[in-house]
Amino acid sequence: MSDEPHSDGGGMPAEAAARAEIGRQRRLVDQTASMQSALRDWDRAYGTTLVCLVLVASLIGVAFAFAAGGQIVSIMGIRAQRTTWLGWLAVFTFALTLVQLVLDPLGAGRRRAQAVRTLASLKGEYRTAMPVGQEEEIAKRLSKQYETIMDSLPEIPSLLFNRLKAAHLRKVEVSKILSAQPGIRAGKASRKLRKRFK
Secondary structure, eight states: OOSOOOOOSSSOHHHHHHHHHHHHHHHHHHHHHHHHHHHHHHHHHHHHHHHHHHHHHHHHHHHHHHOOSOSEEEETTEEEEHHHHHHHHHHHHHHHHHHHHHHOHHHHHHHHHHHHHHHHHHHHHHHSOOOTTOHHHHHHHHHHHHHHHHHHSOOOOHHHHHHHHHHHHHHHHHHHHHHHOTTSOHHHHHHHHHHHTO
16 A cells, blocks of 8 residues: 555554555455456356357257258358258357367356355455454455455456446446435436436
């Protein structure tokens, strides 16, 4: 922390600095959990889509192989031999399978889901009350946990970092609006937020 710690009158500067550092870490844990959650959902959706495409392409290939009829098949105005269509379908299915194996989006989704669970557990530790006089000791223990966990998380791509951070900050602001006005819907709260920054 670069700022000098300030005392709130009765408290010691070191205790105030410890509380400020804990607050900063808690915000970063919350932000990272939001980012990992968004990436987890993306990875799961992408992985599931790839699996479904491979299965559908395989099923169409089997249907083509056993379908009765002529050797020339027309699909979307393109006429070709049935064997040509089967060949291109096999290439397409194999390419999708390779993409699935190399990128492993479902595996990435599982790793990010584990990261979200770990961050949620750490977030719970920050919520517990900090007894007066034990700020520095608790701050050291939490900082050690914070560093260990943050170092073990799946990386957030640099290209997506600012977009994910903006989404997290919007979520926080919408949550504040909903807390202040519990009767309104989430969509209306989002519109109010957009108007505020126009």
